[in-house]
Amino acid sequence: MTSNTKFMSTVATGAAALAIMGSVSMAMAADYPSKPITLVAPYGAGGASDMASRTMASVLPSYLGQPVMVVNRTGAGGVTGSAYVSKSKPDGYTLLLARIGSQTVSPAMKKNIPYKYDDFTMLGVIELNPVICATASSKPYKSMKEFIAAVKANPGTMSFSSAGVGSMLHVAVPLVLKLMGVPNPKDAMNHIPYKGGGAAATAAVGGHVDLVCTNSSALTSHIAGGKLRPLMITTKERQAVAKEAPTARELGFPEVEVLIGWSGIYGPPNMDPKIAAKIRGALQKVKKDKAWNKFTKALGSVPYILDGPSTKKFVDDQFGAFSTLVKELDMIIE
């Protein structure tokens, strides 16, 4: 065999292999899904994102025709699980429950994480989580105005809890302080990081910190039980879960509305458009699913399923806003 024929045979084999792979991937798109799908929840069991993924996984199979398994891959504030999905095969069998913290705040704040905010196929936002700022009922602050006045009067002495460095809760308070005109907002209050949003909320309930700004779902039972006093909510209208909480808009700070939590479904980058379209189509059907809507509302979230382009715009806008704010606040972690 000459080197030429050798070369040709190699090319032929390669071409055949490519053809087979191509037909497989085409067949894959047509058959999709032909086996169970894994939905990676990047935070621990029992948290808001875990609940969002499990409620979604309980209804999605009716519209996709295959079981959806939730797998918690936790660590580093959602970064570990997100990095795993961004590096997975884009075959539609590994999806991510995307969150504001791991998908916009962390990429905006941390230079050292192994993915960019858009290193994913954004399949759809599924729900919004209104953010409530609250203080323990035992604290003297009756309103956001009083609270801000106290912070201004005692710079650096009051404290807030967060779910860890780079979490939404971490950025939320300096952001609110900045938009409400507190000088030197990054250091005006003391940041006390906890491991997870639940622990951060508990710290506020126990009065160990002065303020927490987090998902309403983590706070509603404490508000209803009289342990926490809500000072502000970031939705456009007041919400039934905390009627007494004025909106940021009512307080005269509509810019604070950028602070709204969300969950979405993401896939690895460069997914086959046909597979992505199938998942997006299924999500649009979930939008009308009674059980899912009921579960989501019961968890204190707002059902909010967006199509592909709207999701991209929503996330781009939020990431842009956060990047700017984090830079201005000098909160970037190298």
Added chain:
Amino acid sequence: MIENLSIAFQLFATFDNVAFLFVGVLVGCIVGAIPGMTATMGVALTLPFTFYLPPVTGILLLIGVYKGGIYGGSIPAILIKTPGTPAAACTVLDGFPLAQKGQANKALHMALYSSCFADFVSNIALIFFTGFIASFALKFGPPEFFALILFSLTIIAGVAGDNLARGLIAACFGLLLATVGLDLIYGTERMIFGETELMGGVKFIPVLIGLFALPEIIDHFTRKLETHKKFAGLGDEGVTMAEWKRCFKSVVRGSFIGVIMGAIPGIGGAPSAFLSYSEAKRTSPNADNFGKGELEGIAAAEAGNNGVCGATMIPLLALGVPGDVITAVILGAFMIHGLQPGPILFEQNITIVYAIFMGIMLSSMYLLVVGKVGIRFFARISDVPNSFLYPIVLVLCVFGCYAVGNTMFDLMVMFLMGLIGYFMLKFNVPAAPFLIAFILGPLLEDSFRQSLQLSRGSFDIFLRNPICWVFLSLAILSVVMIIRRNIKLKKDKGLAAMILE
């Protein structure tokens, strides 16, 4: 009250509730008994089924899995030195030596009885003292937490075996391993070496399995064939009344330790079991036998971890604050059904609360029944010769470890820890202090730094209230007693040597 109770009883006494609770306990025991499949995983996997069940039925199903899972972990801990769930790590210390002596049956029964008893005490605490305990638990801020964990660290001395120095060295390595990951306050990387998987720190289950189960297996297969131990056999002795009486004090103490540790959010079953164990050792007349197959050690450890089970529900029901990951999942189940745990639940849905209490009491009884039958079934494992058993255990370990995080990285950690554990075994370095330090290290560091962050660097915060004072004094007292005992031991040994000369 009476009217509420009778409505609650009607709500509770349905076939579905009674049946699902039983299924829950059964499933929990099985999941807990498989190495690596933790009670947490069992509860999380059961959760979606509860979406479509009535609230009481669904929540009871989860509670059943929870209680069964925590108990189930003790079975492989005793039989094959592999804790099925982290909370059972302490049960290994005396359970496995007893099984090797051919007294597995006794050990398993002791674990069951003390688990059920502690479970019962925990339930009583939940039903009658919820409000009181919950408000106490909420007082634990970072400085109080720090004092409690510092005191808990002194249990290292209790599980260090004969050589305190080796135990301390092991503990230091445990602390060191616990520092891997992102720094809590600044988010900087610590000993990650560019590996994304390490950002969240070294995971617990791979370390646990690697440290306990693998060294035993490696040790078995590196020995000559002739020296292989034949299976020890189950032994048909149960627990005698005299033995139960002897251990009863430790069971009661362990139950109370479990209740307190369970009610404080964020601690969990493993530290509670170790604390109960070391307290039992400190006060027992058989202290020297601990770690070598002491029945009281199993009793204390199992009472400590099952005592947590009902108590973690205290902050959940009273305040809506979950005490651990499992109760966080149960909180989700409440919310899915439109129920808000906390004072509101007691005002608006008191009948549901009562119905759940009734189910919880029944779950303790189920645990006894399922455990009794289960022991007979699981115990056959002791009849399998080790040469056949260990390969199966190895497969289960690999499977369980992979299932936790779905990553090969965890498997590498497990095997590496297995090798380290093997050398620790060979050089007589105890594994328990390593594990305790690894569990408590992050809690200690986090609470220490949170405290200083709160006080802006002033150490006065650690003395801010009586809770801190009490635990710090206890910690100092423990250290003084440990030193005194060791000096005395040395003197005794010196004396013995002199007499021998």
